[in-house]
Amino acid sequence: MAEGQIIKALSGFYYVLSEGNVFQCRGRGVFRKQKVTPLVGDRVVFTATSETEGYILDIRERQNELVRPPIANVEQAILVFSAVSPDFSAKLLDRFLVLIESKEIAPIIVISKMDLLDGEAKDAIARYAGDYRRIGYEVIETSAVTKDGLDKLAAHLRGRVSVVAGQSGVGKSSLLNALRPDLRLKTGDISTHLGRGKHTTRHVELLEVAGGLVADTPGFSALEFDDIELDELPRYFPEFREYGEGCKFRGCLHVAEPKCAVREAAEAGDIPPYRYDHYLSFVAEMKGRKPRY
Numbered sequence: 688m689a690e691g692q693i694i695k696a697l698s699g700f701y702y703v704l705s706e707g708n709v710f711q712c713r714g715r716g717v718f719r720k721q722k723v724t725p726l727v728g729d730r731v732v733f734t735a736t737s738e739t740e741g742y743i744l745d746i747r748e749r750q751n752e753l754v755r756p757p758i759a760n761v762e763q764a765i766l767v768f769s770a771v772s773p774d775f776s777a778k779l780l781d782r783f784l785v786l787i788e789s790k791e792i793a794p795i796i797v798i799s800k801m802d803l804l805d806g807e808a809k810d811a812i813a814r815y816a817g818d819y820r821r822i823g824y825e826v827i828e829t830s831a832v833t834k835d836g837l838d839k840l841a842a843h844l845r846g847r848v849s850v851v852a853g854q855s856g857v858g859k860s861s862l863l864n865a866l867r868p869d870l871r872l873k874t875g876d877i878s879t880h881l882g883r884g885k886h887t888t889r890h891v892e893l894l895e896v897a898g899g900l901v902a903d904t905p906g907f908s909a910l911e912f913d914d915i916e917l918d919e920l921p922r923y924f925p926e927f928r929e930y931g932e933g934c935k936f937r938g939c940l941h942v943a944e945p946k947c948a949v950r951e952a953a954e955a956g957d958i959p960p961y962r963y964d965h966y967l968s969f970v971a972e973m974k975g976r977k978p979r980y
């Protein structure tokens with residue numbers, strides 16, 4: 688018996704990576720018994736029947752489970768935002784951060800295409816990077832052209848399972864190619880993402896990159912807050928937690944309540960005012976959505 692992790696599922700086979708080798712495995716009815724469908728990312732116990740084949744005996748309990756892409760045990764999301772082209776959007780970044788925080792996945796913020804910046808535009812990005820670092824997020828400035836920041840990114844990928852997230856065209860495929868040139872993921876074409884065409888059957892695969900595993904399909908492509916309740920939202924702004932202790936009311940939503948320490952901190956500039964503005968607009972968006980049954 689050995690342990691491994693499913694890196695690909697195709698035509699009834701599960702490809703299990705174990706100590707550098709991949710075993711093509713069948714399930715042997717264990718899943719029907721456990722009433723779970725194995726997912727890419729699952730940690731499994733298996734028996735090898737040859738040097739390349741085996742069967743899965745057991746699935747370890749999952750830490751988490753994403754639906755899009757369908758993948759288990761994701762530890763972190765590499766959130767790629769370009770400094771320009773497309774322009775950096777703190778509001779879109781905050782939206783992604785909320786979604787990632789709500790799944791209890793650790794976000795790593797990558798600001799890509801830094802080679803295209805200079806002068807004031809570069810200073811503006813540096814200010815944003817500083818703000819997000821103060822909140823507690825890891826921020827890595829990169830360029831797939833000059834290779835700046837790639838070592839740092841590689842160090843974060845090592846030994847972990849990651850999804851890459853971010854708009855089309857921000858340079859996700861280019862970064863992975865720069866870290867592992869033989870991947871040859873397609874770049875630059877809006878209709879493809881991480882090398883997968885729109886009409887290809889959707890299956891997800893974990894790629895070995897920089898000593899870690901990275902999903903070949905971008906995560907968090909649906910950007911609605913459908914799975915989040917309004918009263919949870921403040922939790923997903925980490926810098927609110929500390930100030931929130933000082934609010935007059937328990938369960939303060941930090942909108943119009945009297946003696947709200949979060950609003951005061953935003954007014955004083957202790958919380959970046961744009962973060963608070965984005966929070967308010969997310970609250971409004973969630974209040975405006977149709978009731979769910």
Ligand code: GDP
Nearest residue numbers: 800830831832855856857858859860861874875
């Ligand atoms: P994806 O859709 O997020 O996977 O983005 P791609 O990797 O396909 O990149 C989109 C476009 O941006 C391509 O034309 C790339 O050549 C370009 N690009 C990506 N990374 C960089 C970078 O670091 N610097 C510059 N100058 N261009 C980049």
Ligand code: ZN
Nearest residue numbers: 934939941947
């Ligand atoms: Zn408050």
